[in-house]
Amino acid sequence: MTPDAIVIGAGANGLVAAHILARAGRRVLVLEQRQEIDGALDAGWVPPEVVSDLGLDRHGLRVVRPDTWISVALPGGGRLELSQDAGRSAVAIRRVSPADAAKWPAFCRRMHRLAGFLEALYRVPAPDVETRDLRELARLAGLGLKARRLGKEAIVDLLRVLPMSVAELLDDWFEHDGLKAALGAAGVLHLRQGPRSGGTAFVMLHHHVGSPPGVFRPPLSNMVEVLARLPGVEARRGARVVRITVANGRATGVVLASGEQITASVVASSADPRATLLGLLEPGWLDPEFARAVRGIKCRGVAARVILTVARDPGFSTLAVAPSLEYLERAYDDAKYGEMSRHPYLEARAEDSRVVVHVQYAPYTLADGAWDDARRRALGDLVVEHLAAHAPGLRQVVTGCEVITPQDLAERGGLTEGNAYHGELTLDQLLFMRPVPGWSRYRTPIPGLYLCGAGSHPGGGIAGAAGRLAARQILREVAE
Secondary structure, eight states, X not given: OOOSEEEEOOSHHHHHHHHHHHHTTOOEEEEESSSSOOOOOEESBOOHHHHHHHTGGGGTOOEEOOSEEEEEEXXXXXXXXXXXXXXXXXXXXHHHOHHHHHHHHHHHHHHHHHHHHHHHHHTSOOOOTTOOOHHHHHHHHHHHHHHHHTOHHHHHHHHHHTTSOHHHHHHHHOOOHXXXXXXXXXXXXXXXXXXXXXXXXXXXXXXXXXXOTTOOSOOXXXXXXXXXXXXXXXXXXXXXXXXXXXXXXXXXXXXXXXXXXXXXXEEEEOSOHHIIIIISSOGGGSOHHHHHHHHTOOOOOOEEEEEEEESSOOSOSEEEEOOOHHHHHHHHHHHHTTOOOSSOEEEEEEETTEEEEEEEOOOSSBTTBOOOHHHHHHHHHXXXXXXXXXXXXXXXXXXXXXXXXXXXXXXXXXXXXXXXXXXXXXXXXXXXXXXXXXXXXXXXXSTTEEEOSTTSTTOTTBTTHHHHHHHHHHHHHHHO
């Protein structure tokens, strides 16, 4: 098959883009460097438009929302468990702070309203603030009207909250350290910042999008597995793209590590923007100012993943080690100086015979050397030690430990600096500034080359949204 379009990467965004193009009659080839699907559930809200466009609900899509979305270990013993039901969470909060429980319903209502506004922004292309097109101006006016309909309280919240630090926001609302840490951790996920950094309140809201009131972690799904089974596109695994070919200023296809060259009139990359534009293109094709802007995209990976194999129930379904906002800030302090956090933020989830642990902060670049086997073992031991302090039987049931550092994510998955979101969710890398100002509509300066991954609007944690919006943009431009 000679493809009309090549999609680089078989993650959620790449496969969504591929299937939407295929359903519009295009012959699509997906190229993925990894040999196998890892089988793990993917974290991220799946927009309803993605589900309906591809009929994923009819093909076995399973969205998992754990009843207890977080269980924070408390320093004095016991745990604070927050559930999918805001009322039950209020009951749990009341045991540790009646004052916080009284404020919880209002907090949930106001944050959910703001997340709803972000959700509306995430379902459509990023606003074009420089446009003179009447249709786009009308869409911008519609967004303004939507914001106005939120009411005065919500508009004030929106303008006040988005640039705030998540610590400042939560200190305004609550008194209990464990509650504030559970919520505040959502503001620094995959971000090389601490909870006292500006803009982290927005990141907390980003991770609330698509979830019920009072839930500040995205759901899990088997979306990639379902997309991989759908017919209609050809997918080749173990096919690593090393070059995007360009002729007469236009993308013409790709070259694989094997030397094979494949031509297509459209190339859509779900790899991150830096990897795509600086790693796969010959440098001479990009304007120096544009290349400088891409080089400046912040992709500072700070999250590792530790997978513990367990012989039996570890004693928890979910467990977070985050006693306070101060604890999170101190964990970040180590990373600022290129050191692995001595007391990291941990969020563990039990899955069948294993425990998957999000570990932050574990910098991509260490100040005093590289991630070698000894450092990986040390990180694994540190994780078990901190979890076992709150789950005493854990050490006895652990039979294996795999440590995946940001460096490993970069080498295995091609993620620049091991950042899972393809670019940090900082205020200067959002909406019409994602991936760089002026290029938020999935196209690139090279005609025929598009970006369809999490490095584009709306960013990581929103499964398939960028792929869908990019594919629709491609179809519009190809039709013109």
